[in-house]
Amino acid sequence: MTMQAMQTARVVPMKKSDRTREEILRSAARLFRDRGYHASTLREIAQEAQIKAGSIYYHFGSKDEIIDEVLDLGLREVFNAVHAVMEADRDNPDHRARIGRAIREHLNLLVAHGEFTSANIRIYGQLPEDVRARHRPLRRQYAQLWEDLLSEARDAGAVRSDIEIVPLRQFLLGALNWTVEVFRPDRGSLDIHADRCMALVLDGISTGARNRL
Amino acid sequence: MTMQAMQTARVVPMKKSDRTREEILRSAARLFRDRGYHASTLREIAQEAQIKAGSIYYHFGSKDEIIDEVLDLGLREVFNAVHAVMEADRDNPDHRARIGRAIREHLNLLVAHGEFTSANIRIYGQLPEDVRARHRPLRRQYAQLWEDLLSEARDAGAVRSDIEIVPLRQFLLGALNWTVEVFRPDRGSLDIHADRCMALVLDGISTGARNRL
């Protein structure tokens, strides 16, 4: 197998059943995002994936298994990419630049994996508690990534010292996610979008905010 | 009937059927907010309102009629209150203060009518198109209120002239709604919360933003 073939194989899975499986997940993510979890039926998901309803159970054991994987796909790639950027920037003394690069990477991934991240953001609050519970550890891990970054920035004097880290992280990630949902920027306008978020959020944090977060 | 009685009558409806009707709406709003529209069944709504499922149809013709009224209640009172504040402030030359007061009133109402405004914010994106279409005129009206306020501020030089009004309004209202959903501030901390939003959002708009919105 040539290098070319191996790379292709990683992007477009070779086995047909794998491609169908991915199509089910992608269809499910789109429907979950647009109509919510309960309103999206397995019959609609199957139709979008161009198979019959009963055939979904060849690939997944239950609807819960599908939502679990959609949630996981939506966040894990964001986690890995942002984690990598933060690691590469570990010794940079410019904390504002570090935060900026993390923001940019976060937005990048949100746009790249549209269906899955959007579905995750939009429906998480409305899922049954047992589904949320299974997904929570990954959420906590990602939140911790940002809280560490912001803590270091605060300790270095780059962020106002009277701002609490947890609400700051909530506000920052919330604002970023919200803007992507509203603006749906294309790849070309992503840098502008990231700068805008930086300016609106970070300038407020570091110089403008009069009250404790 | 005394003045006292009349005022009481307006707050707590006298007829029992009116009170049941209100209880249905409030239960529906809570369930819609917490689980989404489709996941909230008429049977659950009825149970929360302490009546039997079939009895809902004594008060409402369909589930659609309930969601219509929940959406309307969630936004109309916000619209009226914010509109009144803007009118009272019409000739104030301090545009930053005008925007600040409008923000404060908006947040005030979001907190005051928690179930209905939260339900409106959270589930609107996932509703069937015909439900959204019926609710859209009121949404547009409220958006126009803010766009007028922001346009005047920009024309007076209080907001950067290279910022487009529509995206600015989307971002501002989106950020305000988001923070209320995340922080759920009590009445006591509302002023602090409003100031924080002012600082984070408005300082970015007027002095910090490098790029066009």
Added chain:
DNA sequence: CCTACCGATCGGTAGG
């Protein structure tokens, strides 16, 4: 406002 019920549709399964 309740009881008793309807047709439709859901998530899921058996057998191929």
Added chain:
DNA sequence: CCTACCGATCGGTAGG
């Protein structure tokens, strides 16, 4: 991966 089907539950209705 499909056909044919199950019990459960949904929004909604009839009759009181």
